[in-house]
Amino acid sequence: xxxxxxxxxxxxxxxxxxxxxxxxxxxxxxxxxxxxxxxxxxxxxxxxxxxxxxxxxxxxxxxxxxxxxxxxxxxxxxxxxxxxxxxxxxxxxxxxxxxxxxxxxxxxxxxxxx
Amino acid sequence: xxxxxxxxxxxxxxxxxxxxxxxxxxxxxxxxxxxxxxxxxxxxxxxxxxxxxxxxxxxxxxxxxxxxxxxxxxxxxxxxxxxxxxxxxxxxxxxxxxxxxxxxxxxxxxxxxxx
Numbered sequence: 001x002x003x004x005x006x007x008x009x010x011x012x013x014x015x016x017x018x019x020x021x022x023x024x025x026x027x028x029x030x031x032x033x034x035x036x037x038x039x040x041x042x043x044x045x046x047x048x049x050x051x052x053x054x055x056x057x058x059x060x061x062x063x064x065x066x067x068x069x070x071x072x073x074x075x076x077x078x079x080x081x082x083x084x085x086x087x088x089x090x091x092x093x094x095x096x097x098x099x100x101x102x103x104x105x106x107x108x109x110x111x112x113x114x
Numbered sequence: 115x116x117x118x119x120x121x122x123x124x125x126x127x128x129x130x131x132x133x134x135x136x137x138x139x140x141x142x143x144x145x146x147x148x149x150x151x152x153x154x155x156x157x158x159x160x161x162x163x164x165x166x167x168x169x170x171x172x173x174x175x176x177x178x179x180x181x182x183x184x185x186x187x188x189x190x191x192x193x194x195x196x197x198x199x200x201x202x203x204x205x206x207x208x209x210x211x212x213x214x215x216x217x218x219x220x221x222x223x224x225x226x227x228x229x
Contacts, residue, residue, distance in 0.1 A: 033215075033216070043203060056215065094215065099145065099208050099214070103160070108156075
């Protein structure tokens with residue numbers, strides 16, 4: 001158990017809908033990361049937050065947004081969902097936001113868009 | 115330039131054998147190279163990591179070998195066990211403009227250790 005929690009574990013929804021994925025980092029970690037894992041794209045970095053502020057951005061779609069709250073938990077919002085958004089979404093956390101920090105991953109949320 | 119290339123895609127090893135997975139990178143700004151182990155239905159778990167100031171790091175049965183000039187690094191699993199059967203990902207990160215810390219992952223290697 002990495003200490004990173006994610007809810008829900010599974011999410012099934014329809015195209016065009018909007019969903020929110022939630023992540024709580026390990027105790028003491030200030031930085032949160034979101035990754036998408038799909039069969040065709042592998043593990044892809046989406047976005048990083050550090051202490052409430054956006055720190056780095058990957059190939060995150062404009063339909064996707066995230067935020068980190070004062071209690072350091074983070075939410076990833078996915079809107080206007082398409083079939084291709086079906087994937088595993090992982091949250092990771094690290095102590096600081098600097099390069100070379102160990103990242104610990106949560107158990108993931110499996111999103112299925114029908 | 116952000117790619118990390120991983121091989122082989124899959125690997126079958128006999129129990130007690132040595133499993134070797136290789137990765138190569140292009141971006142010389144990378145300065146942290148972790149390996150993750152992932153079991154079906156679980157999140158990636160940090161296994162071992164290395165920085166470019168050393169050429170080898172060993173933790174139990176797991177060893178990373180690092181060749182800075184060739185821009186390659188590899189994971190060796192000694193005395194491979196059936197419980198090691200999982201997907202292994204290499205990754206790399208470096209200092210980004212603005213201080214971010216994204217991981218760039220290889221495509222993964224499915225390891226199966228047979229009895």
